Amino acid sequence: MKPEALAEALTSRFAGGIEPLQTPFDIPQFRVAPSVLVDVAAYLRELGYTMLLDVGGVDYFPRSPRFEVVYHFLDMKNRARVRLRCVPEDDQRPEVPSLAGMWPSANPAEREVYDLFGVVFTGHPNLTRILLPSDFEGHPLRKDYPLRGPREKLEARFAAEKNRFHAPKLAGER
């Protein structure tokens, strides 16, 4: 499908929920409201965009709404791509519907975005941390996250466990 025809088809079908964006390269790109994301994705799949390449997150911090979730779709037959940028409205608890039911490849990718940005994917079968340890606090790719993380807290924890594996001092040892 030609980019213009695709934009026409999508905007007429999901009026108000989708908006074409400037395309810096040859990939047509759209801003999508979370409410219609699943329907848009299903429709794209009908059109032949059968592969979900990646789900990524972006934090445009001072801006509000600050988060964007970016989806790349691929039509393997026609070698065409589409990019969707989904913008959750809430900055405190950004929520986007999950595509993991439709594309298994969305499952780990959405977990990564959740892990690093704290975007909640509603309907995800197993929305847990994937890269960081499960007891980690915060979402480190957010722009307002301290670069060095909870350094003092960690050092205190390590210091408390410091002698866990150390050999005992022998009598007369300095």
Next chain:
Amino acid sequence: MEMINNGQFFTTTIDKFVRWAQKSSIWPLTFGLACCAIEMMNLVGPRYDASRFGSEVMRSSPRQADLLIVSGRLSLKMVPVIQQVYQQMPEPKWVIAMGACASSGGIFDNYAIVQGVDRVLPVDVYVPGCPPTPDAVLHAIMKLKESIAAGRAKGGLMAREA
């Protein structure tokens, strides 16, 4: 050591003898964390040949290893893993922090990397470099041997509660 009867017998202490045995075959664990592991592999190859000093056998099981070479940056998520591996090693056991990352966090001054493995494990020898050459690791093993022979490196003997 004392030679008796023209070298036919010698006397020594049990302690010294045990230390000599321990230092003469320090088997490292196959445990690579990052790019330093590539240099560590060279250590046992023909060019550097750690077998000259009794350290050629990389053991794949911590239960058969004496030496844990922490070769690379240790991420926060890896801490419980490396601690479990260390606990599974039989005593006496030694730890070498190989490279800048293992020694101090190196360039990774961020939320994900432990700023030096001495935070979570008792380290015997630190090797600087990014990455250190196999020479340097060999030198660290020699230092460890000296240390064992002198009775300074205790081999991570855990505190035994009375």
